[in-house]
Amino acid sequence: MISRTLLIPSLLFSVLSFAQDKKNEKPKFNQELAASLGADQYGMKPYTIVMLTTGTAKIEDKTKMGTLMKGHMENIGKLAHEGKIVVAGPFLEKNKENYRGMFIFNTKSKEEAEQWVKTDPAVQAGIFSYEIFPWYGSAALPLYLKHHDEISKENP
Structure with missing residues (x-):
């Protein structure tokens, strides 16, 4: 009876230890x-970040x-679908x-990034201006987009 009492926790501990080891294993x-994503030896690649800033236009007409x-x-959706944008989003606080x-x-x-940002109707109208920066990040970054539609119930 005592051996059974010790056997079950020992097996459970072994299974959990194995699972933890697998979790910590490098894929x-x-x-x-890597080649399909354009990754270098570090799994990284260059991108371009565009920071949207407050533009000079003051549009009071809410419909416009x-x-x-909306445009x-x-x-953004069109550029993402074309594989040009890999991340887009607003800042939640003023800065x-x-x-x-x-x-x-x-x-x-x-x-090229400037050509793409200039297709934005809000940029064209002067609601947003922009600054452009080269950036180096994970080549896997574009992969999250294919899952975004699976987790969003609505599009703004």
């Missing part, structure tokens, strides 16, 4: 995936502003730089 390197912001969101939101574009070319 096997996937050359095909609503139309421009802004549709443009001294007047940053309103950001895009991470899947390009190392500042010129």
Whole structure:
């Protein structure tokens, strides 16, 4: 009876230890995936960040502003669908730089990123201006987009 009492906790401990070891194991390197994402030897690649700032336009007409912001969101969706934007979103708090939101574009070319940001109706209307920065991040960053639709019930 005592041996059974000790056997069950010992087996449970062994299973949990094995599971923890597996959890801490580094995944096997996937050359095909790394190459398809343009990863370097560190699993990283260059991107371009566009920081949207407060523009010079002052649009009081709520209907016009609503139309421009709807176009802004549709443009983000279009660029994401085309694989050009890998991250986009607003900042939740005001800041001294007047940053309103950001895009991470899947390009190392500042010129190409500028062409893409200029397709935004809110940028065209002067609601947003922008600053462009080169950035180096995980080549796997674009992979999260394929799961975003699975976790969002609504699109703004």
